[in-house]
Amino acid sequence: MKKLKETISLIDGLNTKAQEQMEQHLNSLTKPFGSLGLLESLAIKIAGITGNAQPNIDPAMVVLMASDHGVTVEGVSAYPSEVTQQMVRNFITGGAAINVLSRASNASVQVVDIGINGELQLPGLINRKIRFGTNNMVQGPAMERTEAVSAIEVGIEVAQSAIQKGARLLALGEMGIGNTTASSAMVAVLGQLSVDQVVGFGTGINTDEKVKKANVIKRSIEINQPNPADPIDVLAKVGGLEIAGLAGIVLGAAAARVPVLIDGFITAVAALTAVRMTPACVHYLIASHQSVEPGHIFVNKLLGLQPLVNLNLRVGEGSGTAIALPIVRSAIKIANEMSTFEQAGVSGSTDGSVKGTAEVAKTSEILPTEPTLQIATLHEFDVQQKQGVYNAIYSRRDIRSFIKQPIEEEKLYRILKAAHHAPSVGFMQPWNFIAVRSDEIKQQLHDVVSKEIQVAGKYFEDDRSLLYPKLKLEGILEAPVTICFTCDPTRNGDHVLGRNTIPETDAYSVVCAMQNLWLAARAEGLGVGWVSFYKKQDIRKILNIPPHIEPIGLMSVGYTHQFQEQPVLETVGWGKRIPIDNLIYTDNWGSNKTK
Incomplete structure (x- = not known):
């Protein structure tokens, strides 16, 4: 070893x-x-x-x-x-x-x-x-x-x-x-x-x-x-x-x-x-x-x-x-072994392959005539709007306990629409949303998730092995709705702008949609719990998802009694948030860490 x-x-x-x-x-x-x-x-x-x-x-x-x-x-x-x-x-x-x-x-x-x-x-x-x-x-x-x-x-x-x-x-x-x-x-x-x-x-x-x-x-x-x-x-x-x-x-x-x-x-x-x-x-x-x-x-x-x-x-x-x-x-x-334009005496193209100093100088003349201060504040939210955005980010929590109260249809529609407005590579919008309300289907999801939670618990050691059984890791049966976010890698064909080099960006796009919904739900007073203990084939079978469609995540949504001041895992001693200054580098990995 x-x-x-x-x-x-x-x-x-x-x-x-x-x-x-x-x-x-x-x-x-x-x-x-x-x-x-x-x-x-x-x-x-x-x-x-x-x-x-x-x-x-x-x-x-x-x-x-x-x-x-x-x-x-x-x-x-x-x-x-x-x-x-x-x-x-x-x-x-x-x-x-x-x-x-x-x-x-x-x-x-x-x-x-x-x-x-x-x-x-x-x-x-x-x-x-x-x-x-x-x-x-x-x-x-x-x-x-x-x-x-x-x-x-x-x-x-x-x-x-x-x-x-x-x-x-x-x-x-x-x-x-x-x-x-x-x-x-x-x-x-x-x-x-x-x-x-x-x-x-x-x-x-x-x-x-x-x-x-x-x-x-x-x-x-x-x-x-x-x-x-x-x-x-x-x-x-x-x-x-x-x-x-x-x-x-x-x-x-x-x-x-x-x-x-x-x-x-x-x-x-x-x-x-x-x-x-x-x-x-x-x-x-x-x-x-x-x-x-x-x-x-x-x-x-x-x-x-x-x-x-x-x-x-x-x-x-x-x-x-x-x-x-x-x-x-x-x-x-x-x-x-191939010659450059300069070596071969060939004039450079006009698409950016080769530029003379005059062309470079022209490209620098792009700043608007407005004062710098105006540019900095031109598109800025007002103080209350900004505070609302940051409040949603900093008070968002992974919720596992829900009140059995239905979510208003218009509110559910609003947060799903927020998810749909997430960024996506090549504007491919690879997501679909399956809103699960059926008690029977929620029970099936709960059963497969519970099985995987038990299996995962075997691999923790020391203090975490003792803490793990006490954690509540999902609330599918309590939440009025659990949403399955899926990814269709075939949407928009084989060649999607920006995706050829990194194919996983379709899945990343879906995760952006999940985050959008999470923040919108927090603003609406709804709790969200991300469920990640499952085998994909089990979810495909339960929700009748086609083989080529990837189930990216399950998110239980509903009203809750409390949004805690700190994340639950931090509160119970599972882990602590890493100081941001330990994570920021300048120009290169490990270089000029901020103080």
Whole structure:
């Protein structure tokens, strides 16, 4: 665990200075502004990863982790488990798809035995075996938590060794019969998705076998009860050794500021596991492709990554990374080898790519002629209006106890309309509001929430373990209305202004709507309680929400006896509000903290 903690402590965000330098350089090249699209975004990202405005990603190495899965005895795969060993021999002799594609893309391949169910002595095979395959997760945890941590640390060490030997980009590959079953179980838990949404045909099972596979996964989750908030717990209970090792590769590469190219479904789940352990890891990830496995779509969305290609691949092994590597390399070559307008003697464009000093001077002449003081107060609210806004912000509380008194329809409509006036990326307005008044449906919501509250309580220790049972964490049955806020990621089509780079902004927009309603409700004298203990698939089922719609939050609304002076969790000693001065930096993270 020591190596894991040390590695995580080294992971930081992107180097914004290098990104700015790269962006300025790209804008000076002999091309229309932004005309190379995602290639330019990719170059900027790699500059931020490496901290170098002239980055190099060669040599590139595919690290392929191999392991077996005990769950294969349940008939979840079209191939027997001994195929894992046979394919590893094929990798070592250079006859597999990943070998051919890596030779074509000028990348080396390193194969690691982290959990094959058998002894293999092959030249070039790195033996870092944790155990001989995982247990059958239908009968209990796939492995011990300590084994999952050890496998992650093996991945970290393999990444460190590869980087020390000169690798400047690491690509993820895997081999393990049954690993789409483990990956589907993991993403269903980590993403709070239904198993039926994420399970696919894997290596080529038929429809009946797919139903069987889904049932095996459901039983595994039900038996093991993995905690969605604890990625190592999920990994140990329903994951795989190669998935753990690949998560370690991501962590080790991120700590060394080396980009990571993700392959298909299994490697994407490994990357998601690393990101759930350390969110900053996501900055170091590049999605090579979109596979046909349905769970891969959800994982890429959870990671907020846009795949470079979609060729209907499902072979795994790291094949997609080898295919995408020339695209990544092209982005770097464009930045490093293309001529600037000045070098080529070409006149700059008029869209802002290149500006002379006279043009820059003109852009500074934009201030209105009114005095500065008038500008400062021109759009300001009067004193009473301002006080009302701040009163709503500072006296807003998370309310759990409600008076059983109906909310006036016009008042409910007003606060929903306030929610609808929230900002949204690209003005896509991705929200819908489901106002739940039915006692029967509220009871169903209460039941699933209560179950998750009990499960969550098991993970608190010391004083909080004693305090947790005393907390009232929801008031669905008491509140006259509970509103489910949903997000439709398909609204306004595939390309929404401002959302292509950060897909999660649709969900962020919905959260803005939730905050609008909360403040409007406070102004109307209504209490609001945000309920966050639930599995998304349960809410979808109860409220008949379509599979592609995301339930973002439940908010119970109603009249209450009291708005406390302080947040309840602060009053009972759960935590304290952090002083604002501890949270403000100037220009850079950690710099010039205000006093």
